Amino acid sequence: MARKRSGNRCALLAVALLAGLCLPAEAAIIGTCTIMIGGTGLMKANPTINIFGSKQAGGSSATATITASSLLCTILNLLDCYSVSAPAPAAFSSAPSGGNTNVTFATVFRLDGSGLDIAGGSPQRVTNGTHSLQVDLTATKSPGIFPAGSYQGTVTVRCE
Numbered sequence: 001m002a003r004k005r006s007g008n009r010c011a012l013l014a015v016a017l018l019a020g021l022c023l024p025a026e027a028a029i030i031g032t033c034t035i036m037i038g039g040t041g042l043m044k045a046n047p048t049i050n051i052f053g054s055k056q057a058g059g060s061s062a063t064a065t066i067t068a069s070s071l072l073c074t075i076l077n078l079l080d081c082y083s084v085s086a087p088a089p090a091a092f093s094s095a096p097s098g099g100n101t102n103v104t105f106a107t108v109f110r111l112d113g114s115g116l117d118i119a120g121g122s123p124q125r126v127t128n129g130t131h132s133l134q135v136d137l138t139a140t141k142s143p144g145i146f147p148a149g150s151y152q153g154t155v156t157v158r159c160e
Contacts, residue, residue, distance in 0.1 A: 031070030033082045033159035038063035043137060043153060049145040052153075053138035061110075061134040064157055068126050083123035084111065085158045086135045096149025102141055107155050109135045120155070133157065 041054040041062035054061050066084055073081035088105040107120025112131050118124050120135070137153050139146075 031068070031073065031082070033069075034067045035157050035159055036065045036067075037157075038065060041135065041137065043139070043151065045146065050141045051138060052146060052151060054136040055138065059136075061136050062155065064133045064135070066126060066131045066133055066157075066159055067129070068131070068159065069128050073128055081125055081127075082159050083125045084109070084131070084133065085123040085160075086120040086133075086155050087158070088120050088137070089154055089156075092139065092151050093154040094150065094152040096147050096151075098147045099149060099151060102144060104140050104142070105153070106138045106140075107135060109133055109157075123158075123160070126159075 039060070039062060042058070042060045043052040043054050044056040044059040045052050046056055053059055068082040070081060086107050086109045088107040090105070091100040091103070108117040109120055109124075110117060111124060111126065111133060117136075135155050135157065137155050139151075139153060
């Protein structure tokens, strides 16, 4: 009887070890991508008040930090890697009456302090690790000018 218990303990230990090893391995294969929002940007109007943008004089970029981690991306550099994008919104999240009429939006972003603007809707592959992100939003009203009031634009940063 003592041997049988010992055999059961060994089998249970083997099952417990196998279960313990499988769970972390599954999480490592799937990977994670975390986005931490930093500073909000500031959009300013151009002199003719038909463009609002964070790249206009006095404006500032929004910032975020992306942390990507994927075991398969590290090993194969083919599968399960992440791409970052920041597509333009369809409208201001808040605007005065008429503020969203005849407006087109465009976004660009830069990774890791690069001066290279990447179109917001163009996913950019990132390696494992931490990356800084700067995002700019531009709204252009054509024809006409933006009505007076308070505007707010929201850009969704994606890591997929």
